[in-house]
Amino acid sequence: MTINASGWRPETPVVGNSTAPTFTGNKGLMLEEALIFEIGSAETTGVEVAPPVEAPSRLGTLGRAKPIGLPGLAEPEAVRHYTRLSRQNYAIDLGLFPLGSCTMKHNPRLNEKMARLPGFADVHPLAPVDTVQGALEVIHQLAHWLVTLTGMHSVAMSPKAGAHGELCGILAIRAALEARGEGHRKTILVPESAHGTNPATAAFAGYAVEDIPATAEGRVDLAALTARLGPDVAGVMITNPNTCGLFERDMRAISDAVHAAGGLVYCDGANFNAIVGRVRPGDLGIDAMHINLHKTFSTPHGGGGPGSGPVVFSEALSPYAPLPFVEQTSDGFRLVEEETADEHHDHSFGRMVAFQGQMGMFTRALTYILSHGADGLRQVAEDAVLNANYVLRSLDSTLDAPFGASGPCMHEALFSDSNLAEGFSTIDVAKGLIDEGYHPMTMYFPLVVHGAMLVEPTETESKAALDQFIGALRSVAERAKAGDVALKSAPHFAPRSRLDETLAARKPVLVWKDPELAVAAE
Numbered sequence: 001m002t003i004n005a006s007g008w009r010p011e012t013p014v015v016g017n018s019t020a021p022t023f024t025g026n027k028g029l030m031l032e033e034a035l036i037f038e039i040g041s042a043e044t045t046g047v048e049v050a051p052p053v054e055a056p057s058r059l060g061t062l063g064r065a066k067p068i069g070l071p072g073l074a075e076p077e078a079v080r081h082y083t084r085l086s087r088q089n090y091a092i093d094l095g096l097f098p099l100g101s102c103t104m105k106h107n108p109r110l111n112e113k114m115a116r117l118p119g120f121a122d123v124h125p126l127a128p129v130d131t132v133q134g135a136l137e138v139i140h141q142l143a144h145w146l147v148t149l150t151g152m153h154s155v156a157m158s159p160k161a162g163a164h165g166e167l168c169g170i171l172a173i174r175a176a177l178e179a180r181g182e183g184h185r186k187t188i189l190v191p192e193s194a195h196g197t198n199p200a201t202a203a204f205a206g207y208a209v210e211d212i213p214a215t216a217e218g219r220v221d222l223a224a225l226t227a228r229l230g231p232d233v234a235g236v237m238i239t240n241p242n243t244c245g246l247f248e249r250d251m252r253a254i255s256d257a258v259h260a261a262g263g264l265v266y267c268d269g270a271n272f273n274a275i276v277g278r279v280r281p282g283d284l285g286i287d288a289m290h291i292n293l294h295k296t297f298s299t300p301h302g303g304g305g306p307g308s309g310p311v312v313f314s315e316a317l318s319p320y321a322p323l324p325f326v327e328q329t330s331d332g333f334r335l336v337e338e339e340t341a342d343e344h345h346d347h348s349f350g351r352m353v354a355f356q357g358q359m360g361m362f363t364r365a366l367t368y369i370l371s372h373g374a375d376g377l378r379q380v381a382e383d384a385v386l387n388a389n390y391v392l393r394s395l396d397s398t399l400d401a402p403f404g405a406s407g408p409c410m411h412e413a414l415f416s417d418s419n420l421a422e423g424f425s426t427i428d429v430a431k432g433l434i435d436e437g438y439h440p441m442t443m444y445f446p447l448v449v450h451g452a453m454l455v456e457p458t459e460t461e462s463k464a465a466l467d468q469f470i471g472a473l474r475s476v477a478e479r480a481k482a483g484d485v486a487l488k489s490a491p492h493f494a495p496r497s498r499l500d501e502t503l504a505a506r507k508p509v510l511v512w513k514d515p516e517l518a519v520a521a522e
Contacts, residue, residue, distance in 0.1 A: 030495060033084040037512045040071025046078060088495050090439040096461050096469050100412045100442040100454025101195065101243055103273050103295035110371060111298060111364035120363045125355035129334055135359060136333035140326040142366040143310070146291060149377070150269075151282030152312035156321045158357040162270050165290025165309030166201040166237070168322055168352050172288055172313065173235050173264045174205060175320040175349040182262065185234035191220045192448045193242035195268050202237060212236075214448055217406040218244035218414075222253055229261035235287075239268035241275065243446040244403055245388065245412030245454070255285025264288070264317070272296045273458075274385055274411035277378030287314040296380075297365035299358075308361035319347045324356055383459035384411040387466060391457050394470045398477050402449050411458075417451030421483040426451040431498055432476035434491035438469060 025032035033039075057063050073081065090097070097104035115121060123135045143155045159165040170188070177185050188202035191212045199209040212225045220238065236258050240248040248254070255265045267281055267289040273296040281289050293308040294301040301307075313321050324337040335356065339348050372380065385408070392413035396404045399415040417426040430440035430453075442454040455473075457466055479487055489498055 027493070027495075030087065031084045032495070033081060033088075035512055036073070036081055037071050037514075039077065039081065040073045042067060042069060042072055044072040044074060046073060046075040095438060096457065096465050097439055098441040098455045098457060098469065099439070100245070100414070100456040101270070101445065102301075102442060103270075103292075103411075103456060103458055104301055105273075105295075105298055105458040106460040107298050107300055107364070108368065108371070111367045114367040115360045115363040117363075120359060123359055130332070133332050136326050136335070138366055139356065139359075139362055140328055140333055142362050142369070143326065145366070145369050146310055146312060149276060149280070150272075150289065150291070150312045151280030152286075152289070153282070153315040154313045154318040154321055154325075156311045156313070156352070157325065157362070158322060158351070158353045158355075159290065159309040159311055160353060160358065161307030161309045162195075162268075162290055162292045163197040163201060163309075164307075164352065165292075165311045166197060166266070166268065167205060168309075168311045169266045169288030169290060169313075169317075170201055170205045170207070170237075171349050172311075172317050172320040172322070173266065175347060176264065176317055177234055179320070179347055185232055185263070187233045189225060189228060189233060189236045191225070191236075191238055191242070193218060193220065193244050193246075193446060194237060194239040195243055195270060196445070196447075198237040198239065198266075198268055207234060214244075218242070218246050218403040218448070219248055220250060220254060222250045222257075225254060226257045229257060229263065231262065233258075233261060233263045235264040235266060237266045237268065239271065240281075240284075241271040241410040241412075243412075243454075244448065245409040245414050245456075246403060246406065247275070247410050251284040251286075259285065269312075270295055271411060274381055276381050277374065278381045281312070282314065287317050288312070293361050293365045297368045299361040299364040299368075306358055306361070308358040308365070310357075320349055322350060322352045323348050324351070326356075380459050381411075384457075385409075387457040387459060387461060388413050388455070390463075390466060391455055391470060394466075395474060395477070398474050398481075399453070412454055412456045414446075414449060415453040415455070416449050417453070417480075420451075420477070420480045424480040424483065424487065426453055428487045428490065429453065429473075429476050429480055431490040432479065432487050433472065435493045436472035436476065438472060 092104050092106055119134055120138070123132055129136070139157055143157055146155050147153070156168055159168045174183075177183055186206075186208055187210055188207040189210055189212050190199045190202065192214045202209045210228065212228065213221045215221050219242065225236070236254065238248065238251070238254065240251055242248055258265050264287045265285060267286040269281065269289040269291045272291055276296055288311055290309045290311045293299045293310065299308060311321070323339070324335045327334055327336050339346060369377065388411050389408050392401060392404060392409050395401070395413070395415065400418045401414065402416050403409070403414060417424070417429065420429070426443050430443050433440050442452075444452055445454060446452055457469070476487070486492070491497065
């Protein structure tokens with residue numbers, strides 16, 4: 001940033017033959033927008049509020065000693081400020097979102113319409129059960145289809161997201177082991193190709209974590225895993241399809257080996273989108289698996305959430321699943337919130353959350369399932385895999401595809417920066433993609449591939465959209481292979497040029513300070 005005679009202005013990089021910044025700082029219709037503290041003032045407001053009635057303070061020494069200093073804006077200024085900021089966000093409604101290992105698929109507007117219906121949008125978790133029978137039926141019906149699609153025995157609906165679901169599964173595994181007198185098993189085996197949250201979850205639950213290496217083709221080394229099994233191993237956490245975008249062909253053999261050694265199998269189901277309707281994890285010997293509803297069943301992702309990560313269980317783990325759950329009776333639906341004496345929840349490890357989970361996400365997910373039907377869900381997986389393989393084979397002659405020779409991928413195409421010109425890396429390709437109008441793919445993950453670039457196109461992208469993205473990525477990659485120095489300072493056409501991300505992460509500026517006061521203080 002620079003200060004000139006016209007006030008605060010962003011630096012404008014040299015691009016082509018143009019070196020002069022615009023007077024406003026705007027770039028075409030991408031409007032420059034300062035911080036709200038810089039454009040507002042405490043004397044301005046869009047509303048009139050009557051002075052508060054004088055009354056004795058009950059705050060004692062905790063009362064505010066000086067004005068809070070919040071900026072005030074007139075209504076049109078406030079609307080324009082946040083609208084301009086929103087234009088600087090990349091979103092699935094703007095274009096293809098190629099984040100690998102983090103499915104960013106289109107959310108059908110039908111789902112949103114259903115979630116906004118009265119009775120769903122305004123339901124309260126403390127409402128009497130007899131007044132929310134419809135909501136409970138939605139939860140119960142969604143639970144039925146999740147169990148059916150996975151071939152498992154039961155499901156816990158309350159976990160709020162993927163990592164929360166992982167913790168739910170590991171806690172159930174721990175409860176099961178302790179119930180049979182094997183609490184001494186304190187080691188969880190995690191393959192190199194698993195999601196990064198898997199070892200973190202196991203460690204958080206108090207387990208020691210040991211890595212299991214991958215084979216040259218990017219899958220779990222079955223021999224190494226089998227050799228490590230023993231009386232101290234509680235189980236394995238495995239991602240399938242894995243983070244290299246490959247299906248673990250030995251999954252059944254892995255499960256059998258772990259069970260024979262007295263352990264249990266947790267599967268990270270974040271990539272269920274690639275196999276829904278095609279493969280039932282229960283048939284592979286899995287004991288617990290979370291399902292990210294936003295990835296497989298199109299509920300909003302990230303900031304558009306909140307998340308939801310139901311966990312399906314095998315018959316062996318069902319008695320240890322968390323509360324509450326919805327049960328259908330002759331009188332309707334009821335919430336089971338206490339441990340029961342039946343064979344399903346007599347040893348529940350307790351609760352994961354205060355209430356029942358994310359109602360809005362349940363409504364959206366069930367809408368997605370019912371509107372697609374069995375054939376539609378199967379096509380979701382088939383098209384996700386087809387699109388990823390189209391990207392892989394369209395670019396494997398341009399970018400290095402470390403596991404390209406292993407055969408087709410699943411829903412993600414994995415590339416590396418190994419064939420770029422010296423001095424160029426994944427980050428240069430990613431920043432170049434921003435200039436092309438795309439959010440970058442997942443970078444430097446999975447860790448088993450140096451300079452990884454993980455692309456997930458999802459099933460909701462057309463061939464035309466894929467062709468445009470492939471063309472853009474190929475163009476940037478060819479520039480990096482040719483040593484185009486302009487890439488080292490990309491992006492050039494974004495609201496901000498390349499930042500020092502390391503400094504920003506280590507020393508983030510989280511509080512705005514009035515520059516005039518800062519100068520005066522000096």
